[in-house]
Amino acid sequence: MIPPSVIEEITRVVGKDNIFVSLEERMCYGYDGTPYAFVPDLVARPASTEEIQAIVRLANTHLFPIIPRGAGTGLSGGSLPVKNGMVLDLNRMNRILEIDEENLVAVVEPGVVTYALQQEVERRGLFYPPDPASLKTSTIGGNVAECAGGPRAFKYGVTRDYVLGLEVVTPQGDLVKTGGKTIKSVTGYDLTRLYTGSEGTLGVITRIYLRLIPKPQAIKTMMAVFPQLDDATRTVTLIVRRGIIPVTLELMDDRTIQCVENYRHLGLPLDAGAVLIIEVDGTPELIEAQSGQIVDLCREGGAREVRVAASEQEREDIWAARRAVSAAVVQIKPTKISEDISVPRSQIPNMARKLREIAERYGLSLVIFGHAGDGNLHPNILCDQRDREEMERVEKAVGELFQAAVELGGTLSGEHGIGTMKAPYLKLETGEAGYAVMLALKQALDPNNIFNPGKIFRGE
């Protein structure tokens, strides 16, 4: 609990209109994109770095948890107030401070919505590539804290590849500045990378320097239908070996295709083993040549049908299938446990087989889709949160699924983060020594454990 006198002080800092104390309002800051929810003791909505510093000092003195929060769209429980405390809502800090066209850098506050930044830079012929599925609502601050990815990651990388510098309020209330507008910087430890993906456990990110690149001139979209999942993944390898790096290589397995088709009737073949959505970008000449090569390679890889979008409308139609996935799969059962394991690309068929075998053993509904280019798969278990017995089976299956990913040389999380949901499994991947290093960092930087407790580390 936060003492009333402290709440009064926080109110003085942010103003009474920027604090939520009622149960109803607080509850609305206790959930995210996962099926879980908690209730924070207080919600504060600061508008400046100075206000945040003042609040953090209060937390560090009176020892209550702070949970930084953006749009609350995360899928690992990263912004859940599992130990109650104060949710620090950063949405009011939503200014794009600068778009430096000469140095190709954007300077933004954490509450800027990713899509809003992308639109703003694209108007100037520039490009900020990271594209998590939630980009129309998720914030840059949240993207940096979780190191969000997206379909374009295969060619363009993930959020961390665009973070040049940060300003971070430490658990002591000090302001740390890391990196800046330069591409190169090797001054001491790479704190920028430490804070990127730190899931709100090491401080509050209050300013972000992002690298921009020129916007690709044109884009071409294709969809290829394969009889077997293996054919699709083999084709991905064929494409890459030919020296072509597509922007996206989105994979949907047979069950995903069936769900989407039953839900939206887009004309997808119900007997297909897998579908790949492939996109290339660049100059019009380049994408024309590459798309031709890709069509040939898909045929060589066993595709029974390849569709090349000839218009913006046809491109939309192809993407409609991918976009319908989330809504379509919950028609099976209402609760969606969405994982994001990543394996080396060549292991995708093995991983898929393993996933199905696990789901079958526990009697669960499972669909697989994801980013075939970078091996980042989204196995989604469809279940019903109200069914206790089923949820127990889900938990066991998830544990095995992580084990399998690590055994195949993969990782627990490609882009969602560890949060609360994967915390019990972290050591599977890091081992004792790796875990100890991470924990030592956390304890050194946040000795009172006020920042987002209960995340990443289990029980510490």
Added chain:
Amino acid sequence: MESLATASDLLNQCSKCGGCQAVCPLYGETQAEPYVARGKIFLIKNYLEGTIELSPKMKEIMSLCLLCKACVDNCPNKVPVDQLVLAARREIAKELGISFVRKNVFQHLLQNNGRLSLAARMGYLYQHSGIQSVVRKSGLLELISPDLAKKEGLLPRVARRSFRSQAPKLITCSRPKIRVAYYTGCLTNYVYHGTGLAVLDVLGRNGAEVVIPEQWCCGIPALASGDEASAVALAHRNIEAFQKAGVDAIVTDCASCGSMLHDYADLIGTREARIFADKVLDFSQLLDDAIDFQPGAREVPVVATYHDPCHLRRGQGVHTAPRKLIRAVPGVELTEMNEADRCCGAAGSFNLTYYDLSTRIGKRKVENIRKTGAGLVVTGCPSCIMQLDHVLKLEQSPVQVMHLAELLSMTYEKGEV
């Protein structure tokens, strides 16, 4: 909509993805989670599970919804958020009651056309007798509340007599193609007579015989406040009155009324209600689908932009017909604004209850209008017109607002039939 208790499956369809944040006008202004669909759905769910009660705070949060359906349209699972919020309001009204003023308006004033006209007449007297100017100069309203002074300014000039008391009960033409009943809506009846006259003019010139039956408020203000019983009573009166009119279609110039009249089918559920609802057409739909609209020869040289009323675009799926009709007007150049279908902030009486928030939403709309360079905004809902007119004036914009019917009527030379 069935009762809240049976809504559990609908509530569970919300996966809490947060996608509604991108389109909710209230979230756009406040960035506050309790005001976005996801927050409200979560709270309703918790109420049903017994975690929270229908507190005054809950009432406030549920009242902070424009019912614009933007979230429903954008939702991957199509959760009927507006219906769930309405069901919650109904439950809250039962538990906590509704305000004395609202109760009297819904249960007495709106059910009795004589009293309603009398109230409008008092409004007219207030504005014209000099009392208004005395009150304004005295600063009395500011003294009570600065908000009240602003709200008072939002009220449009009430007409001296109601439109229906002046218009003929039957407007006929030679060899009519269709016989329609005109549902005028309260704003046209008491405030925007120009819209009503334009509707009659355009319909008459395009071969429609028009009757104006005795009619009552559509009931949407009562329903939106959780008073379903009053809404049902009004629906029964209207269905009965229009049944007697023996028409092919029921046409309305108000997006909100039109949407509500369609909803009678579910609200009342009888065969009569369904027949009634099936006949309801928006003014633009009638012209575009049922009768072949022919504009007059007079040019209207203006750059115009079109605002989609929520209850027309999402409430009734009407968005191409109005644009087609505007393009048919000689001299008009139609230019699209950004976010043409984003709510203007009027939302019935929302703009009175939450004046500042409503105005902020309206200012975003006005900014989108300004960027088009248009000199005229055309729309299909008197409620939107009232809001747009008010906010455009606040922003000292020279842009005019007009109902589609008025624009179409301008193409005819006076006396030309």
